[in-house]
Amino acid sequence: MSENEVAKPSRIDPKFRYEVIKVPGGENLLRCFQCGTCTSDCPIARFNEEYRPRKIIRMAQLGLKDKIVESDFLWLCASCFTCTDRCPQGVEVASVIRALKNIAAKEGFIPQIFKMQLSNVIKTGYVYRIPESRIKRREALGLPPLPRGNSENITKSIQKLEIMKILEE
């Protein structure tokens, strides 16, 4: 949200905070008293103008759901957990932000990289497409064969998740 922009009441969802605290990791959202420790200690915030954890938490408290789920900055958290460890209120900031990402994903806002990574995990077990040449090279390096993913079995254990249905759409 730019500094000069005023949020329209129609875009405020007063019940959003209660949606967030029901998501695992989001429970402590309402404890935040906006001290700003998270932002001042955030490695990403130092090199990015958009990403401000304190502001994201405040936006969630206020119910600016659309602004959050439609944003790009939400996905910039490096999950280093520095904010979580230093928060004087025990907000578990990085987990609240992850909960917000989970909500955004449910609404269909999923950066391409995650779709690709999930598809790789389902197909191969690994999040990256490891080239066959690299897997074969292990022998020359004196390494044991690489354990393979059981694609069918992985699929069975995750197919009933809501996120899988969203991704199919």
Add this chain to the structure above:
Amino acid sequence: MRGLVINMSENKYMIFLGCLIPYRVSSYEISARRVLHNLGVELVEMPEFNCCGLPLEPISHELALILSARNIAIAEREGLNILTLCPGCSGTLKKANRALKEDRALREEINKHLKEAGLNFEGSIEVKHVSQVLLEDVGLDKIKKSVVRPLKGLIVAEHSGCHLSRPKKYIEFEDPENPKALRMLIEVTGAKCVEYMDETECCGATVAGIDDKIPLYLVREKLSHIKEAGAEALVTICPSCHLMYDANQIRVERMFGEKYGIPVLHYTQLLGLAIGFSPKELGFEELRVKPTKVIDYVLGIPATS
């Protein structure tokens, strides 16, 4: 084989490689296997593998939990604790393991999904990062005894990375604001571990998939602080951090028009040198920033026994 092997059965683990190590960081695996074997830690390969779930947690916490629980259930079936080389994997598996052990309703919910695949989470094993196994199970005394080439005079800096200790409440391994594990493990090799500014700062690896520029700024800052402190090498115990500082170092040098030339070693490579393995046996050839000076120096140190 060098060194005396005792109590093999007590130090037996299922090794969880994670995704990044087999994809891009073989040097870590090569050196870790050598060193652990030498110190009597027996590693069993996983019959099947899937990602710990960390990279996918942003889209679904539940998905990540299931992916973690699957691996834990597989290790439970084999009756083995898990050892990981990647702190991201150990952190994620540890958090899932604890949450599922403590929360019965959550366990039942996740087990419903696992049942579809013929798996079940019991809560019968533990997960440890290799540094924790080295400190708690092998012990500094035994490591010290295995050192035949003390790395006296070598000055290095440590970077423990975030996920080894954060979030503190869930990982319960060491103090994230003042990490000591890697420092102690380095000092036992005889090398000197210098302090530098912002030692606990994140490498930025996890954001690279969304914005690949931010990590370059973080890497640059880290390298400049290390250079100021006079370290001849940086020592890591995380494949992601290693990739950021080693593979990205040349990119950073080009982007900012600066020269660092700081070799980045996996801790298991440093320890391997001290134990007496050759650089080739420890995968030094795989490193992007060539550690020629470090190798020449270390190989010039006379062996003690």
